[in-house]
Amino acid sequence: GTTKDSASNTSGGGQSAAAADPNAAVKEGLKIAFLPKQLNNPYSDVETGGGKVAVEELKGEYKLVGPNDASASSQVSYINTLIQQQQDVIVVAANDPNAVCPSLNQARAAKIKVITFDSDASKDCRDAFINQATTEGIGQSLAKMALEQAGGEGEIAVLSATPNATNQNSWIEVMKEELKKPEYSKLKLVKVAYGNDDDQKSFQEAQGLLQSYPNLKAIVAPTTVGIAAAARYISSSSYKGKVAVTGLGLPNQMREYVKDDTVKKFALWNPADIGYLAAFAGANMASGKITGAQGEKFTAGKLGEYTIGADGEIVLGPPTEFTKENIDQFNF
């Protein structure tokens, strides 16, 4: 029979890379569709909002579709619809790196350019990936903030999204590696809890953490839902001032807790820029200016010039850290 070892995984699809024509003009009227992990998530709304601005600058047709739940399979129907509608570019944040692959490859076979953002699909079923920051960068920054907030020593815990969220897991991996370094030797990661990116569940998980680990010094939540829920719980409980909360969050959601001193510092890139960059990358590719090969360069409007890295990765830049001092300058 066919086993894991004997299976040959030459999944079809893909397309032969045509040569790039750096001098071609970026076309107008391109149909660029955004498919975030799930609609009505404030974070992805900011991202796609940036995309919309970019598509308008590019004089293209912007479209936003998406499922109501962030499950792996619900995106596929939407990709299929976009194929039927013959879009020029699909910008997608994959809920599962593999589940969307067959459909994305069908899209590419139908001459649609596929850009992933936020969370990547398998390398061989998309043309380029907009990385908000390198995985290393985020992991290290999380570890650094944890050390600062915990006051250099003690127990810390992570409150993540779902147990199978690709992004979060890779950041947590890097963070764990980082914690092995000598300067972190006094920090002890006691638990990784999962709030499933559900507000209420995250809230209860934060409670559970504090009951199980009374000596906890800091909660690190690398997800916007988790950090808001944890901050809200701490701010209304007797742990306020004793337990620090940090991680990745949206300034608008966190403003309240930064101002009441529950949260001293957290980080994030500008999500609107991700969508903006993705739209430009897609438009350039659909116009034949780039193909996604390493080393190709293109200009992304107000963000300036970007170079495509290995495996078609385009890195947005380092994350911004937010504190009481600077938070009022941001509105997303």
Place this chain on the structure above:
Amino acid sequence: MAEANARPRLEVHDVTKSFGAVAAVQGVSFPLYPGEAHALVGENGAGKSTIVKMLAGVHRPDTGTLRVDGADVDFAGPADAKAAGIAVIYQEPTLFPDLSVAENIAIGNQPLTRLRQIDRKEMTANAERLFRRLGVPLDPSRPARGLSIADQQLVEIAKALSAEARVLIMDEPTAALSAVEVERLFAVVRSLRDEGAAIMFISHRFEEITALCERVTIMRDGKHVATELVADLSVDDMIRRMVGRDLSALFPKQDVEPGEVVLEVDGLSREGVFKDISFSVRAGEIVALAGLVGAGRSEVMQAVFGVDPYDSGTVKVHGRRLKGGSPRAAMAAGMALVPEDRRQQGLVMELSIERNVTLPRARKLARLGLLFGGTEREAAETWTRKLQTKLGRLTDAVGTLSGGNQQKVVLAKWLATGPKLLIVDEPTRGIDVGTKAEVHRLMSSLAADGLAVVMVSSELPEVLGMADRILVLREGRIAAQLTRAEATEESVMYAAMGQEVSV
């Protein structure tokens, strides 16, 4: 007795009601006078229950009017009828299984405390009072679930009495009761009548009608035939007008030489229900199980058939031991059980008549494991015709038939399986005289052809008329075995009650 010229308390005036193409009631009129008991008689499906339901506000007459104290009324629902002082005992009990018996009786007008909360003490006391009046040993605080049909019927009666209604309508309240309870019920009803209530009473037992009622309305095929004083009519007159022809002998029992033993029950016991039951039935024999309501007759036969489990003892059919608790094994051994409660146990109300008739035989009718409508329809057609069932189409839901016709469908369903041993539990409950004679003739001729029959019945005349042997059960044990010759009303009742009685 009321004066003929007194104003009727309730009047049915030229009412018509049809269900689709079935004209159930056509232009019927009759009055109910205060202080008088009025009987309504007619064959199964004559439209009696339909009239009851119109009086109860369940159905609205298509045409015609109802009058209360001379004024036209239009009931939008049962609540309106209730408010007009009409209490109804329906043909089928309608209790709330999860509520206590006392609550069942009180529902709708529970006694209240000053805070408008329910006064449970008073409510229980009420129920106890009513039960004492009816002579029923029921615990008011037990839930209604699990009550036998008879007990349910008694609770229904208590419920109707508690309403202290000005009009009391009873649709076959006695069908599930034995003589003792019937007598107690009549005593209560008579006193109500004497207090000035108008009573409407439906029954297929004419001795009850002559015992209780002053006036009778006879219906046939939905039409009004006559309303007369009972004293002016003989039972034969009533039957003739109701059926439209003369009836032959009521219990045409043929004498048969019993054959080999078909059923042998030995030491059958079930904790808390019956104990140490042993008897046997031969081919061609009709054995009756008599006893008071609640004596456990139905339970014994249900255990024999396998729908209920038993704790110890054996059941043998044709000398071969039968696996307990499996109706299917019993059916394979040639047994059939016509249960006492046709709505709950006998029929699937939503399914069509033909499906119901062929339900136990579906496997036999299948070709290559597949069923196509034709064979089912044929089988159903044959048997419903044999039993003179009044129906529209075989594909109609069986729930649309009148009570008695439903009973015939149950009989058809089991006779169609061609059993060697037929157990019938209250086989003629709610069946009109004509058909009853038909059923008895049928049972008798089946027995003559070698069928062994066990008949559970609360109707003493039926037991005495049909049975070759009579087993009397009392409190879950066999109290007496009587032969046809030994059996008289007195001897059976004596055994059933364990004391001297005068019936």
Place this chain on the structure above:
Amino acid sequence: MSDIDLDQRPANNRSAVLKSRLTSWDSIILVLTVLVLIIASFTVDNFGTSRNFTFMVLDLLPIILIALPMTMIIVTGEIDLSVASTLGLTSSMMGWLWNQGLSIESIIPLCIVIGAICGVVNGFLITGLGLPSLAVTIGTLALYRGLAFVVLGDGAVADFPWNYTGWVTGTIGDGAVPNVLILIVVLALIFGIVQHATPFGRSLYAIGANAQAAHFSGIRVARTKFWLYVASGAVAGLVGVLWTLRYSSARADNGAGLELAVVAAVLLGGVSIFGGKGSLPGVLGGVVLLTALQNALRLEDVSGQALNIVTGSLLVLSVLLPNVTSAVRGNWHRRKLRQASATSAQ
């Protein structure tokens, strides 16, 4: 008394039989389905293409397959809410077994067996211990999904062989007919025949309408229900396999929330939630109608939220409309009778 509202007894002749059959809910839904398909093909761009047909078939695959045993279960008056979790568990197990190095040919039957075992557990709790199915399957809904996470944790297994994943998404001879359509047709035929033309199928309706009477008629109520749950589990297991292959991704959260979609489709197909009523053709129509409508609306850029509203309204209307029309007809009939008697009285 169940006959309180039976006022509308159909007339007793041939044309009335025909009329009642034509106006029965399952024929209405079938007609409606065909209508939606035709209208959408003409008015919605790209709806009538063969590729879109494939997409639609793939979208309705899990719902339609699980709906087959679910219809029977609901006809017997029970329900199985654990199907989507069973699907998730088999998907997880499939990934785990694949990682263990088992061959895909042995994994697939194994997964169906695992699904069947989930059904056995449900069946035992419901028929053996006599617990209410709604409650039990809410419990196993959580249990099986939880076990799915225990098996595969947060990981996903994706490297299934191309010839299998490709078969599920592919078409016969690269034409317009998807491979899985054969599977759907075969299973639907089997389930349809069993439900509508065998003694077993007959007994389901009797059980659903009156379990006690069924018991008295020699039908083994508990055993019948038990096997239905096993069938439901096995089919959910099969769908778990197909799901995993379609998305080439074995994950613990696969199919989450599918149970409500299946129940909605079955109810839309005219099956009574109280048991005893309903037909498989109606259900198939219901599933296709729902999927086609959603597909067409999505192509017209109707948002997911609006799809929710459409689905919900359809569900309510599907039962509401026949009731309302029959009530109106009944009133009209009565009024006519009254008028007739009034004029004859004059």
Place this chain on the structure above:
Amino acid sequence: MTATSLEAPPSKRFSLGGLLKTRELGIVLALTLLVAYTAIDNSRFLSGQSIRDNLLNTAILAVMATGQAIVVITRNIDLSVGSVLGISAFAVATLMSNNQDLPMIVALLAGLAIGAVAGLVNGVLVRYGKVPALVVTLGTLYIYRGITYSWAGGSQVNADELPRHFLTFANDSILGVPWLVLIALVVIAAGSVMMRNYRIGRELYAIGSSPPAAELAGIKVARNLLTAFVLSGALAGLAGVLYAARFGTVDAAAGNGMELNVVAAVVVGGVAVFGGSGSVWGAALGALLLTVIGSALAVLDINQFWQQAIVGALIILAICADRLVAVRIARSLRKRDAHV
């Protein structure tokens, strides 16, 4: 039937009443065991903060379970409660963020009103449309959620937009009892008394026990059913307000999937899904048990992946225990009737 058996001995009735109460006793026992086990493992589980957290978490579920129990007792079901919570939470949060000075009571009333309207729609469709409750509320589950999504889009009402008094309401307490818990207690108590001691309550039981018999008994079924659905809706609406106050952040997905938790709580609490039996306070206990299971598993540091499986297993166990008690009651009833 002898004359001596006519007087029902009162002592037996008393013992029956005692037995019946054990239905809820089973849950109390399970709860005690669970808390004891967890507390032995980690004594902080019994700390003031922890108890407070558990009660606060239960409050919202218990309020919804009260309404659900009433509906389930009438042999219906309300699957739309999660969506009703969502629509009410979002509406009230929007209202409060736009009108910072509105007093809390207005928020509560607004939530109740929105929920009541949603419940009324359910009730009317069930009663007058003759559509089974499961179908109606499955439909309105989608519809109400769809409306909320269409209205809210991706927007979110954040804690910093809400008035301070609204947010502190969730945590403020009088005499050490948080408002949230107090409201839940009042709702449960009122629900229990209504169902036990008032005509309407008993009629709701009657309707659930046998709907056709209820019609025939002249009970105003329509009015009662509408009341039940309106109550369930209103309580879900109230829960929406409490949710907004407690969690501070509200988006269109608030309360998504909550219906299964609520139904689970009611079922675990011993309310029969076929109507007619069970109690409101049993359902509330069920809600407490489910919540405590959730937090105990977190405290016991059970592997995240095992948690859901254990919750499922415990739900099944609870149902089995309830069944056991019911069977024993039935058996004792039969024994009592026995005359052999």
